[in-house]
Amino acid sequence: MDAQLFLGVFSNEDDILNATRATNAAGYKIHDVYTPYAVHGLENAMGLKPSRLTWACLAFAATGLMLAVFVQFWIGSIDWPLNVGGKPFNSLPAYLPVIFELTVLIGGLGVVFSMFVKTKLYPGKTEWVPYPGVTNDRFVIALEQRDASFDSGAVQRLWQQFNMLEAKRLAEVTL
Amino acid sequence: MINSIPNLRIPAKVNRILLALGAIGLLTLIVGLFTAQERIWPNFLISFFYLTGLGLGAGIFVAIQYVSNTGWSVAIRRVPEAITATLPFAAVGGLALIFGIHTLYEWSHTTVVAQDEILTSKSAWLNEPFFIARTIGYFVLWIVLSRVIVRNSVKQDANGDVKYTKRNVRNSVFFIILGIYTFCLASVDWLMSLQPHWYSTVFGWLNLSGMFISTLAAMVVVIVFLRHLGYKHLFTTEHLHDLGRMMMAFSFFWVYMWVSQHMLIWYSNIPEETSYYIFRHFGGWGSLSFLNVILNWLIPFLMLLPRATKRSDKVILQAAVILLIGHWLDLYIMIMPAIFGADPVFGIWEIGTFVGMMAVFFWVVFRALGKHNLVPVKDPYLVESLPELSHS
Numbered sequence: 001m002d003a004q005l006f007l008g009v010f011s012n013e014d015d016i017l018n019a020t021r022a023t024n025a026a027g028y029k030i031h032d033v034y035t036p037y038a039v040h041g042l043e044n045a046m047g048l049k050p051s052r053l054t055w056a057c058l059a060f061a062a063t064g065l066m067l068a069v070f071v072q073f074w075i076g077s078i079d080w081p082l083n084v085g086g087k088p089f090n091s092l093p094a095y096l097p098v099i100f101e102l103t104v105l106i107g108g109l110g111v112v113f114s115m116f117v118k119t120k121l122y123p124g125k126t127e128w129v130p131y132p133g134v135t136n137d138r139f140v141i142a143l144e145q146r147d148a149s150f151d152s153g154a155v156q157r158l159w160q161q162f163n164m165l166e167a168k169r170l171a172e173v174t175l
Numbered sequence: 176m177i178n179s180i181p182n183l184r185i186p187a188k189v190n191r192i193l194l195a196l197g198a199i200g201l202l203t204l205i206v207g208l209f210t211a212q213e214r215i216w217p218n219f220l221i222s223f224f225y226l227t228g229l230g231l232g233a234g235i236f237v238a239i240q241y242v243s244n245t246g247w248s249v250a251i252r253r254v255p256e257a258i259t260a261t262l263p264f265a266a267v268g269g270l271a272l273i274f275g276i277h278t279l280y281e282w283s284h285t286t287v288v289a290q291d292e293i294l295t296s297k298s299a300w301l302n303e304p305f306f307i308a309r310t311i312g313y314f315v316l317w318i319v320l321s322r323v324i325v326r327n328s329v330k331q332d333a334n335g336d337v338k339y340t341k342r343n344v345r346n347s348v349f350f351i352i353l354g355i356y357t358f359c360l361a362s363v364d365w366l367m368s369l370q371p372h373w374y375s376t377v378f379g380w381l382n383l384s385g386m387f388i389s390t391l392a393a394m395v396v397v398i399v400f401l402r403h404l405g406y407k408h409l410f411t412t413e414h415l416h417d418l419g420r421m422m423m424a425f426s427f428f429w430v431y432m433w434v435s436q437h438m439l440i441w442y443s444n445i446p447e448e449t450s451y452y453i454f455r456h457f458g459g460w461g462s463l464s465f466l467n468v469i470l471n472w473l474i475p476f477l478m479l480l481p482r483a484t485k486r487s488d489k490v491i492l493q494a495a496v497i498l499l500i501g502h503w504l505d506l507y508i509m510i511m512p513a514i515f516g517a518d519p520v521f522g523i524w525e526i527g528t529f530v531g532m533m534a535v536f537f538w539v540v541f542r543a544l545g546k547h548n549l550v551p552v553k554d555p556y557l558v559e560s561l562p563e564l565s566h567s
């Protein structure tokens with residue numbers, strides 16, 4: 001997808017939070033906010049919906065749980081029953097450690113790989129930085145600029161209230 | 176920055192109800208001592224151990240916050256600090272326990288010990304004078320260390336000197352190491368020695384996790400009540416959310432410990448170890464053991480799993496109350512079968528002592544909360560805990 005991005009550059013955490021809140025309240029479509037570190041409260045300021053990754057995590061964890069129960073039951077009671085200390089072939093207490101570990105393992109790995117897939121992260125991907133200082137000491141809001149009604153002057157005036165350092169247009173970015 | 180916070184005012188009606196319930200608890204205890212000694216001492220032990228755990232757990236919670244340089248919890252720190260004020264009351268219970276030693280502990284009868292080879296070999300640790308000395312020693316240590324930490328924290332309110340934070344970080348290191356080690360020993364002394372032949376090496380950790388989860392649940396109850404009184408700007412939804420996460424994590428930690436003890440004893444199947452679970456796995460005790468895991472883990476875990484429930488006063492309060500009742504049941508199952516082997520007993524003595532203890536607990540905590548600022552106003556990390564208030 002090709003789009004034009006309109007960037008506003010700020011120098012600290014409070015400014016970016018307030019500017020993001022105001023931009024969102026004014027109804028502009030925020031593409032993303034780039035910060036050198038995780039800023040608390042930014043997801044609320046951007047108006048992001050709650051992540052759906054939790055559901056992916058739950059689904060993977062449930063898969064792991066059922067897999068662990070089934071594998072142990074099938075091996076221990078059907079395919080290769082072994083008498084261990086005179087215990088019944090199908091005993092839940094003996095299954096618990098593996099159930100716990102597989103639930104956590106598959107839930108954990110599953111949610112991480114879901115995120116990689118969703119965010120299109122893969123080994124060898126060329127990194128893209130919207131603005132040089134954004135990995136160091138600059139905070140950047142990126143707006144999507146899709147139609148002719150986008151008024152960059154109004155946006156700049158809005159951002160200037162929050163000590164904007166610079167506004168910049170990025171043409172034809174492949175997202 | 177926040178400079179002054181109006182003093183906490185607990186409605187007089189709440190205090191009256193708490194005092195009345197506390198009086199009922201005391202009355203149950205006194206009447207029980209004369210009419211049902213065998214029944215009242217185990218119940219006293221449950222309540223005494225419960226109260227001790229709440230006070231010590233709160234102290235260790237504060238210490239953990241200092242050692243880890245935690246920011247989020249600073250605004251709510253006065254709540255666990257106030258809960259440590261229950262430790263002197265628990266110490267009074269510890270002194271009272273001395274009079275119940277002969278009713279509760281088999282190893283305190285010298286004639287029994289003389290005929291029992293195992294108890295004779297354990298008598299270097301399990302004897303009356305040393306038991307009393309240890310009980311006093313634990314409380315002196317816990318009260319002194321928690322007092323020192325709370326006093327430094329309160330002193331900082333006057334001038335905001337960073338040296339108090341630094342001192343408390345050092346004190347907290349001692350408190351965490353000594354507090355956790357001595358609590359494990361105390362749970363062995365007070366609870367495990369009820370069945371002196373039996374032993375379990377994770378017993379201390381199991382009790383430690385139970386102690387911590389009950390402390391967190393009590394903190395949630397107090398904080399939800401304070402929010403109800405109108406302190407939502409100090410005790411925010413974010414704090415509630417974080418406490419809810421910890422509560423869920425420690426509920427899981429408790430069941431992890433429970434399974435660790437249960438599974439290893441079940442697997443090895445050695446008579447001297449299984450003697451503990453033989454009682455607790457059949458008949459009425461078996462159903463209660465099952466209910467114990469449901470109340471302390473399954474229900475709170477499912478309740479607190481979604482994000483929204485941890486941010487809802489109502490749901491998190493329900494989960495906390497379930498955990499508090501669950502912790503009582505946990506102690507009940509540890510203590511009671513050792514004295515009443517056959518069947519579970521439940522009646523006025525159980526309800527009276529537990530309700531009375533809880534009422535005294537909340538009364539002491541609210542009184543302690545009213546003595547100082549409700550929030551450590553000059554703590555250097557307060558800005559991280561209350562960013563909105565601190566910037567304006």
